[in-house]
Amino acid sequence: MxxxxxxxxxxxxxxxxxxxxxxxxxxxxxxxxxxxxxxxxxxxxxxxxxxxxxxxxxxxxxxxxxxxxxxxxxxxxxxxxxxxxxxxxxxxxxxxxxxxxxxxxxxxxxxxxxxxxxxxxxxxxxxxxxxxxxxxxxxxxxxxxxxxxxRPIVPRLAERLPPGIVQVHSEQYRNPAQFPPGAVLVVGSGQSGAQIAEDLHLAGRKVLLAVGDAPRCARFYRGRDVVDWLADMGYYDMPVDQHPLREGVRDNTNHYVTGRDGGRDIDLRQFAAQGMELYGLLRGFDGERLLFEPGLTAALDQADRIYNGINAAIDKHIAAQGLEAPPASVYTPVWTPPAERSALPLAEAGLAAIVWCIGFExxxxxxxxxxxxxxxxxxxxxxxxxxxxxxxxxxxxxxxxxxxxxxxxxxxxxxxxxxxxxxxxxxxxxxxxxxxxxxxxxxxxxx
Incomplete structure (x- = not known):
C-alpha cells in the first residue's frame, strides 16, 4: 500500500x-x-x-x-x-x-x-x-x-453585430470616454439604462435609447422628495405578502429617477426634445438593420401614467392628513414621437458602441x-x-x-x-x- x-x-x-x-x-x-x-x-x-x-x-x-x-x-x-x-x-x-x-x-x-x-x-x-x-x-x-x-444578460443577437461596434454590459460601463467617437445605443430604460443614457447625453454624446416598459416617478413633488412621502405612507414597510402583486412584484422593473446633482426627474421625452433618439424594444438584427418593436409611444405613455399615479396617491395622503403642501400638479408630455421607427440601418447610424442594460439572471x-x-x-x-x-x-x-x-x-x-x-x-x-x-x-x- x-x-x-x-x-x-x-x-x-x-x-x-x-x-x-x-x-x-x-x-x-x-x-x-x-x-x-x-x-x-x-x-x-x-x-x-x-x-x-x-x-x-x-x-x-x-x-x-x-x-x-x-x-x-x-x-x-x-x-x-x-x-x-x-x-x-x-x-x-x-x-x-x-x-x-x-x-x-x-x-x-x-x-x-x-x-x-x-x-x-x-x-x-x-x-x-x-x-x-x-x-x-x-x-x-x-x-x-x-x-x-x-449573470449579465446579453442577447444572442449581439454575436451577429459587426466587430467594430464596442459592446459592454451596464456593469462594465464607466464613463462616456471609454467609447470611440460616434453614436451610442443604450438598450433598456430601467434605472441603469436611463441613468447611463443621461450620463452619455450630458457628455454631449449622440445617444440612441431602446425604451422598455420601465416605470418612472418624480424626484420631488409638492415640496418633498417622493421617497419621503412614500415613507410616511408606509410603502417601504409593506411586506411582499401584502403587496397587491404579491410575489409578482419581485419581477417589476424599478422606477427610473436619479440622485445626480442633488436629484431630479429623468424625463426621456425631454431628452428626445434635446436630440436623443428614442426607439421601442430592440427585437433583432437582420444583417443590415437593427429592428425595434413599434411600442415607443405606449411605453412613454405608461411610464407617465405611473408617474402621475404615484403623485395622485400622494395628493390623497396629503388631503387625508390635512397637510399643508404646495399645489398638486399633473405631468404633461413635452415631446411625443412623430412616428414609430421599426428599423435603424447601421450604415446610417454611425454606431460606435452599445450598452446592454437589460439586467441580470x-x-x-x-x-x-x-x-x-x-x-x-x-x-x-x-x-x-x-x-x-x-x-x-x-x-x-x-x-x-x-x-x-x-x-x-x-x-x-x-x-x-x-x-x-x-x-x-x-x-x-x-x-x-x-x-x-x-x-x-x-x-x-x-x-
Whole structure:
C-alpha cells in the first residue's frame, strides 16, 4: 500500500474530517456583513466567505458618475445609520465607498476573501457540506447572501453585430470616454439604462435609447422628495405578502429617477426634445438593420401614467392628513414621437458602441438543494427556505421594498439571525458546536 507524503496525509485527514462552522455566510456584501453583525451580537460562531473582495460590487460594477437614487437618510445598515451633513442628499460613488468601508470596520467580520463557494449540499445527518476553492468544510446553517444579480444578460443577437461596434454590459460601463467617437445605443430604460443614457447625453454624446416598459416617478413633488412621502405612507414597510402583486412584484422593473446633482426627474421625452433618439424594444438584427418593436409611444405613455399615479396617491395622503403642501400638479408630455421607427440601418447610424442594460439572471446552481422554482429563483418565506438551515438574504423584495437596499437589509438580517439562534440554541451543546467563540480568520479554516 503506497505511503502518503505529509501534505497528502493532511489533505486526506481534512477530507475525512473537514473543518466545521456553526454558521457559514456566503457573500461579503452589505447583506453578508449585516447578518454577521447580528450573529456576533448573539455570540454565534460563523465565517463569511467572499470570492472576490468584500463589498466589491459597489466599486467594480458602478459607473463613475453613479449616485444613490434613494436619499441618504434611508441608509440604515446595522449600527451604521447615515450621519453625514446631507440626510436628504444622495451619496456619490466615492461617498458610498467611504460609508461602506466604515461599516466594514465597525462589523469587523470573521471574513475570508478570495474563496469561492462551489457547492453547498445538505447532509443526511443534518447541516451542510460546503466545497470551496480552498477546500471543504461543513456547517450547521448556511446563509446565501450573494445577491440575485449574477449573470449579465446579453442577447444572442449581439454575436451577429459587426466587430467594430464596442459592446459592454451596464456593469462594465464607466464613463462616456471609454467609447470611440460616434453614436451610442443604450438598450433598456430601467434605472441603469436611463441613468447611463443621461450620463452619455450630458457628455454631449449622440445617444440612441431602446425604451422598455420601465416605470418612472418624480424626484420631488409638492415640496418633498417622493421617497419621503412614500415613507410616511408606509410603502417601504409593506411586506411582499401584502403587496397587491404579491410575489409578482419581485419581477417589476424599478422606477427610473436619479440622485445626480442633488436629484431630479429623468424625463426621456425631454431628452428626445434635446436630440436623443428614442426607439421601442430592440427585437433583432437582420444583417443590415437593427429592428425595434413599434411600442415607443405606449411605453412613454405608461411610464407617465405611473408617474402621475404615484403623485395622485400622494395628493390623497396629503388631503387625508390635512397637510399643508404646495399645489398638486399633473405631468404633461413635452415631446411625443412623430412616428414609430421599426428599423435603424447601421450604415446610417454611425454606431460606435452599445450598452446592454437589460439586467441580470440569478445563478444559484452551486446550491444543491430543492428550493428553487422553474426560473432558478429561491423559494422562501422571508428568507427562510424549505431546506432546514438554509437561508437567503439581500434579494429584492425578500420581505419589503428595501430588502435589497441599504434601507431594509438590516431588518431582514436581524430576522434571520434570530431564526438561526433559535435553531442552534435548541440543538447540541453550545460549546461542542463552537457557539459563543469567535470564528478564526485563518484561511486554514477551509481546508
Amino acid at each position: 503506497p505511503t502518503l507524503d505529509p501534505t497528502q496525509a493532511l489533505a486526506a485527514a481534512a477530507e475525512a474530517s473537514p473543518p466545521h462552522h456553526p454558521v457559514l455566510v456566503v457573500g461579503g456584501g452589505q447583506a453578508g456583513l449585516s447578518v454577521s453583525h447580528y450573529l456576533q451580537q448573539r455570540g454565534l460562531g460563523h465565517l463569511v466567505l467572499e470570492k472576490q473582495q468584500a463589498l466589491h460590487a459597489w466599486a467594480d460594477a458602478r459607473w463613475d458618475a453613479f449616485s444613490l437614487v434613494t436619499p441618504n437618510w434611508q441608509c440604515k445598515l446595522p449600527g451604521h445609520d447615515y450621519d453625514g451633513p446631507e440626510p436628504h442628499g444622495f451619496m456619490t460613488k466615492p461617498q458610498i465607498l467611504d460609508y461602506l468601508a466604515a461599516f466594514r470596520a465597525k462589523v469587523d467580520p470573521p471574513l475570508i476573501e478570495g474563496v469561492a463557494v462551489q457547492r453547498v449540499t445538505p447532509r443526511p445527518e443534518g447541516g451542510f457540506r460546503v466545497q470551496t476553492s480552498a477546500g471543504t468544510c461543513t456547517a450547521d446553517e448556511v446563509v446565501v447572501a450573494s445577491g440575485g444579480y449574477h 440569478p445563478d444559484f446552481a452551486w446550491v444543491d438543494a430543492p428550493v428553487f422554482n422553474g426560473r432558478g429563483h429561491p423559494v422562501h418565506q422571508r428568507g427562510i427556505s424549505p431546506q432546514p438551515g438554509l437561508y437567503f438574504l439581500g434579494l429584492p423584495w425578500l420581505h419589503t421594498w428595501g430588502s435589497g437596499r441599504f434601507s431594509g437589509v438590516a431588518r431582514d438580517a436581524l430576522y434571520l439571525a434570530e431564526a438561526i439562534e433559535r435553531r442552534l440554541r435548541g440543538g447540541p451543546a453550545l460549546q461542542a458546536a463552537g457557539l459563543g467563540s469567535p470564528a478564526k480568520r485563518d484561511p486554514l479554516e477551509v481546508s
